[in-house]
Amino acid sequence: MWPLPGARPVGQSVGVTDLFDLRDPAFVTEPYGALAAAREQAPVLWHEGLGLWVTTTHTAANDVLRDRRLGRILRPRSEGDDAWTTFDWLHADSILDSEPPKHTRLRRLVAGAFARGHVARLRPRVEEIASGLLDDVERVLDRDSRVDVIAAYAEPLPVLVICELLGAPTADWKVLRDWSQAIVRMYEVDPDAASQRDAQRACDEFASYVEALAAERASAPGDDLLTSLVQERDGGDRLSPRELVATVVLLLNAGHEASVNGFGNGLASLLADPGERDAVLDRLDDAGVVERLVEEMLRHDSPLHLFERTATADVELHGVTVRAGQKVAALLGAANRDPAVFADPDRFDASREPNPHLAFGAGIHFCLGAPLARMELQISTRALLERLGAIEVVEAVRRPTFVLRGYERLVVSPSAGPDRSSE
């Protein structure tokens, strides 16, 4: 949740950065130059405009995500305003926004449900979904010679997959996407009043939808993840009704927002370097090539840029003291371009190895959906490149958001070079 500006640190000499403003469209379009300049200053800086500490290096971001004295701590919005009630409990009862011991309990139950083979079983369905969407993509390309891969492919694919996983009707994907987008808009800087109302309404409708679906599965179990979540037991423990709904809403949100943007950002990075694109096209049948490509897509232009924590005690962090109650933000995009860890970090190197990026986070909140996200991105990237061959970006429109970084539109066309799609 976005913090109110905190008090500037007193009694210590610290680097203060005003090198970037998250509301500045130029920074949102191309943040990496300013983040590199901030990294030159110090690994941890006080950001005057945000009123919190920010990390600029890989080590500092990793340390923040792993330090148990730095927790995900929510400030309820509903105090004095009932319209936020559902929004608040959807977050307070979710695994992502809880801390031990509640987090440990929820993670065990949710991970237990995931471990029942649902993701591995989904592989052929993901391939079918990708292939069906690519039929439409090709039809549009035949007609217009260009296609927006975000709208036609990247957006529907992960929502359809998460619907399959949970056993939600795939016909509902559009409304689920709309609810989820309304909620995640609250994670950006200063959402306006209309966005706040949209998020409140989305939470109410989304929660009722999931409650009804969970009730159906309780009386008529299926072989989906939702049924496993309804049935999951750890000794005498189980998810409470609110925890169940909060988990499903989180999975539907987390399960696709980052995947859409991870695909779009990564594809744009790959296509920006035709030499790299052609090298990948030549070796698409090698699973290792596609695995390394996807890791580099996630590193080079990460879909999630900022995760904040609140200090529960004074914490020494790379030369500064984060005082109890202050917030510190791990900047994942900055970490993933740190030259101390990644040689030539601004270069998209599809065969980079090792690639210890932090796009999925680190520590106790490390992404629970990483195996699904990786499988989905590997299948969808390979399928698109196999079908379309050498393509190039002809129009790219960024979303105006920093925390969730992605494209509004990414229009591609067959490359002006030789047609390779039939090779």
Ligand code: HEM
């Ligand atoms: C490219 C796609 C994805 C990226 C980059 C991503 C990234 C992340 C990151 C950075 C976190 C940690 C947040 C923090 O430390 O505060 C996280 C947590 C989480 N992600 Fe993902 N994610 C992706 C896809 C998915 C998918 C497909 C699912 C579900 C099916 C999912 C479910 C979750 C859950 C449940 C958590 C919370 C884990 C916890 O708090 O213990 N994610 N994700």
